Amino acid sequence: MNARGVRIGIGLAWIALLLWVGITAVYAENAQFTSDSLELKRIHESLAHSTDPRQLGPWRNEVQGIIHQANVCIQEETADLDNIDKGLKVVGPFVAGEPKSLTQLRDSLLRQQRRASGRQAACKVLYVGGNDILNSIHKKELALRTRYLFQRGADIFGQWQGLRALPAKVWDQERDFWLYHDGKPILEQSPVQGALGVGLALYIVSALLRRRSRRQQRHLYPLVAPFGLGLLAWSLGVFYPLMVLLAGVWTSFIVLTWAFKALLRHLQGLPTRAQREAVLLRVLWRPLRFVLTLASFIGLYELLDRQASRAVLDNVALLTVFHLLVAVALLWLLWRARRFTFFRRHVLSQLLLVLSILATVALDLLGYVNLADFLFFGLSVSVVSLLLALILTWIVEDLSESENDDSGVIGDFLRRRLGFSPAEIIPWVTWIKALLFVAIWLGALIATLFGWGLSHSGLALVWHYFVQGYTVGGMHVEPFRWLIALALLILLFNINNWLQRQLSNRSRLFRHMDVGSRHSVLAILRYLGFLLAILVALSTAGVALHNLAIIAGALSVGIGFGLQNIVNNFVSGLILLLERPIRVGDWVKVGNTEGTVQRLSIRYTLILTFDRTEVFVPNSELISGQVTNWMYSNSVLRLMIPLQIDHDADIDRVRQILEEVGRKHPEVLQEDDPRGLPPTALLLDVSPSALVFYLRVYISDCNRSFLTQTELRAMAVEALHRNGIRLAHPQQDVHLVTEVGERGTNPYSVAPPS
Structure with missing residues (x-):
């Protein structure tokens, strides 16, 4: 076989391979589409009949997966169609006599366009159908949930019967599970009696020691009793479910008591502003301890009783008793909370909460046990979550504030860890406090939603939309990316400010610069850092930076209408920072x-007048108006002191x-200093009452002009007096003219009375 035959064979093999891959891909896509369509059809038909509520969850997850795949398919096919359209625009329409390769390329693109359009249409069908079926599943779940909640059973008397x-x-x-072992009562067994006796004795001894002790851990002393009871029962082989239940509930009661007492002791040691937490906790800790201890009892009872009969636990009457105990605890909590000033301002909320508790009790007694x-559960979780969130918020506020500054314990901790001095301000304390507040109340919100029936699948759906985003009006919004962008923007802003302080206070890079030059360089670096942080945050949020041209066009319209003064000041600020006609520390007018x-900021310049008044001057006035700078090239100032x-x-x-x-004055420039002229006394005026001399001097620091004038005047007056030269005082000559009247009397004299 010659080389040409080999090449033809290899080419045919490649064509066959490509055809096989294409046919396989098309078949796989069609098979996947057919499979998803059949699955949606099956679920839709099943929803039309009576449905098991437990089946709705898997169906919902399956439909959500199909919808997600369809959405990804639509996006991919849309991108492919855009690329194909760009290719068709480049190839152009058919022209007679064009090369055959160009015609083949156009035909290939058109075939790809038809296939992509077909796949896009199929994915859209799956997407729309999946959403319709998902809505049907949600409606079915809501209907079943409503029917379950409003299902009425026996009233309290029927429940008791x-x-x-x-x-x-x-x-x-039940009796055999809890009170018997191998057919013998466990309370009559000597090891059980010994373990209970030892536990009771340990509790009495620890209570006496706790009463006499002053240590902060004294409330944990009784914890020895349940531990000793459980350890002894386990070692004797009598660690029965009843012993486990007793030890567990006893331990939870002691630990809760210690936790509340420790928190109270900590709050009472804080400044007076923390007494709101102390008072609130002192009022509410007993009801909270009761509720939490009761919850631990129910949880342990259900955990241990899985192997025994469930008929008693599943009885509606016992559920009603549990609801009544929780209602009593909540009413007790609200009754004690009325003594707290914070709750007195929310009487309507307390009244609504009391009515809600009483309404649930009434529903329980009437037989609506599921709704009750x-x-x-929703009310209990909501009240406890909100109270804990409120207390934690107050504690964070107290920890982040102290008597002397606003940093508090958190700021002191950051100073020690980051190596800051006590006088330095920690800018991150505010952001850390804000993040803690968001975390606390977000946790309370999630707990409250779970209390009111938000399932894990519902939370997963919310998290899916939060992370993956959603489309609004053709724009895809991803809240998670925007949140990350906001956090990154805050972090970069704080890093930029921290770098500014480090460069201005500790760096040796700017030692050769004066104060004004250093301030201009740092200001430019600061604004460049802010601009870079904004661009990075926008890029993280998914904003295409090439679209900023559209934003700039919109801003230009706004500038033309109402932002021209702001932009004028902004541009003037840049000119001032670059050309530096004035600098920080200059004496200007x-x-x-x-x-x-x-x-010097990007919008205004702050001037401190000599009467200590701060004046904000727009930068445009410094560019367009006349500015007198006494210190532009140097700080030399001429003084003319009249005498x-x-x-x-x-x-x-x-x-x-x-x-x-x-x-003789040290601030005055002398003959050998080229920056000014030597001191000179000039006779510049001769008034009728004095010779007016002026002492002309040049000083090196114009900021000391008033002090230097005072000292020179005092020295001049003292030297003149010492040499017998008198200072002139204003003189005025008064001439009295007396005119004699016709009878030789003064016309201005007063005639004697007749």
């Missing part, structure tokens, strides 16, 4: 505002004295 009507065999089984059980620049000297003084002597005063 039903309990009494239980066969004697059932009671004998649902309401009791803008219009009627004069003072020291404290801060009025008497006319009799020697002018040359006065000038010599004043110039000598200027040369």
Whole structure:
């Protein structure tokens, strides 16, 4: 066989392989579509008949899986159709005389388009049909749930008669399970009696020790009694279900007592603002302990009694008794809570809660046991969850605040772990407190929803939509990604602020720069960090950054209408940061505002006037208006200090004295300093009452101008007095002119009375 034949054979083999792969893929897709369609049809037909409620859960999960696969298929086929459309646009329409390869490519793309359209249509059919069947399943579940809740049984009297009507065999089984072992009463056995006696003795001894002890763990002393009871019963081989139940409930009671007491002791040691938690817990801890101990008893009873008869536990009368005990505990809790000021402001809520408890009790007595059980469980879990969330929220507030600052215990812990000094502010405390609040109340919300019947499948469905997202108006929203983006944005903002503090306080990179230059560089880095954090957060949230051009176009419209002043100040702030005509610490005058620049931001400049008033000046005024900067190139300032000297003084002597005063002051620039002129006394005016001299000096720091003027004036006055030169005072000559009247009398004199 020649080489050409080999090449033809290999080519035919590749074509056959590709055809086989394509046919297999099409067959697999068609088989999967047929299988999903048949499964949806079977479920739909089954829903039309009487359905077992236990079957609805698996059906719901199966339909949700089909819907998810159909949704993925729709997205994939839509993307393929977009790519095929782009290819067809590139190839263009048919033109006579075009190359054969181009025609084959166009035909291939058209075939792919038809297949993709067919698969997309099939997936849409599955998606729509699956959602319809899923809605039918939800409606079926709701109908069955409603029928179950509103199913009426026997009232309290009928329930009691039903309990009494239980066969004697059932009671004998329960008695034998709890009180007998191998046909012998366990309470008559010597090892059981010894174990109970030892447990009681240990409890009495530990109670006496607890009363005399001052240690914080003294409330755990009675825990020795149930542990000793259980250990001794296990070692003697009499660790029967009754002993397990007694030891378990006893242990839970002691541990709950210790936990509430320890929490009370901790809260009482906190500042006065934590007394709200202490008062609330002191009022409510006994009802809460009763409810939790009762719950532990029921749980242990059901756990241990699985091997015995369930007829007694499943009896409606005992369920009603349990509901009544829980109702009494809740009413007791609300009665004690009325003494707390916080609850006095919510009288309507307390009244509604009391009416709800009484209504559930009435439903129990009337025979609506299922509905009463649902309401009791929901109310109990809701009340306990909300109270615990409220207490935990208050505790977090107290731990995050102290008398001296707002960081508290959490801030002190972070300072020790991160190496911060006590004077440094921890910016993450606020975010940590916010995250703790969200976690506490989210946990309370989830517990409350579970209490009101939210199943694991329902929570899984909520979590699915939370993570996978949902489509609203053609836009796919993923809350989980947005939450991660928000957390990342907060983290990056805090990291940016922390880096700013590190660079400004500890870094040696900017030591060669002055304060203004360092502030400008750090400001630019800060805004670049904020911009980078926003871009990273948007990218994490799934926002396509190339779509920012559309946002920029929308912003340009807003700028044209109402944001032009903000953008003007923003651009002016960038110019000020880059060109730096003014810097932090400069002494400037803008219009009627004069003072020291404290801060340069992207929108405004903060100026602290000499009367300690903070003035926010928009950056646009600093660019468009006239600004006087006394410290732009240097901080040298000229001072002209006027002095009025008497006319009799020697002018040359006065000038010599004043110039000598200027040369003696340490802040004044002298002859050898090129930044200014030497001190000079100038006679610039001669008034009728004085010779007006000016002492002209240049000082190196304009910020000390007022202090330097005061010191120079005092030195000049003292030197002039020491040399016998008097300062001039304003003089005014008054001439009294007397005019004689016609009769030789003063016209302004007062005539004597006649």
